[in-house]
Amino acid sequence: MAEKPQPVRVLYCGECGLPAEYCEFGPDFEKCKPWLIQNVPDLYPDLLKEADVKDADKVSDQLQSTSISGGSSKPKQEEVKRLPGGKIKKKEKQEVIIEKMTRNKRKCITTVKGLELFGVKLSDASKKLGKKFATGASVTKGPTEKEQIDVQGDISYDIVEFITDTWPDVPEAAIFFIEDGKKVPAA
Numbered sequence: 001m002a003e004k005p006q007p008v009r010v011l012y013c014g015e016c017g018l019p020a021e022y023c024e025f026g027p028d029f030e031k032c033k034p035w036l037i038q039n040v041p042d043l044y045p046d047l048l049k050e051a052d053v054k055d056a057d058k059v060s061d062q063l064q065s066t067s068i069s070g071g072s073s074k075p076k077q078e079e080v081k082r083l084p085g086g087k088i089k090k091k092e093k094q095e096v097i098i099e100k101m102t103r104n105k106r107k108c109i110t111t112v113k114g115l116e117l118f119g120v121k122l123s124d125a126s127k128k129l130g131k132k133f134a135t136g137a138s139v140t141k142g143p144t145e146k147e148q149i150d151v152q153g154d155i156s157y158d159i160v161e162f163i164t165d166t167w168p169d170v171p172e173a174a175i176f177f178i179e180d181g182k183k184v185p186a187a
């Protein structure tokens with residue numbers, strides 16, 4: 001079916017009342033523009049382009065702002081080592097902590113924590129410590145249910161050398177004292 005030629009209709013601008021094609025010569029072409037775009041978009045193709053450009057600007061502005069806020073503020077994923085089961089591997093610090101505790105003015109206990117982290121059997125270590133310092137030593141459970149060695153008396157001055165001599169796997173740099181609540185390296 002061939003399209004019938006449309007009869008030319010004169011459209012009068014809803015804003016200025018002039019025939020639409022004369023709007024650009026009318027009193028206020030700027031005011032007419034929205035009406036023209038709405039009603040006779042083909043008459044002023046440049047208006048459409050203008051509108052398109054404006055819209056496109058808006059869109060690209062929005063894109064930019066979303067890409068800025070969505071992009072750089074995205075929190076970096078922390079690198080976490082996971083075990084095959086998906087559990088996060090929490091690496092225990094290999095440290096031997098020695099703390100001297102005074103129960104009363106005469107009685108003093110030196111606790112040794114962390115030897116097991118170096119593959120030392122605590123019951124064995126307890127015996128050796130007791131023998132070396134000619135005192136009582138025992139494996140006990142600390143406040144966190146972790147086993148530690150309690151040695152009677154203040155042996156903190158000699159214990160570092162004894163540990164590194166007896167268990168060469170324990171480096172002196174991994175031995176710390178707790179003094180007045182502060183961790184102090186023995187090395």
Ligand SMILES: [Zn+2]
Nearest residue numbers: 013016023032
């Ligand atoms: Zn007009």
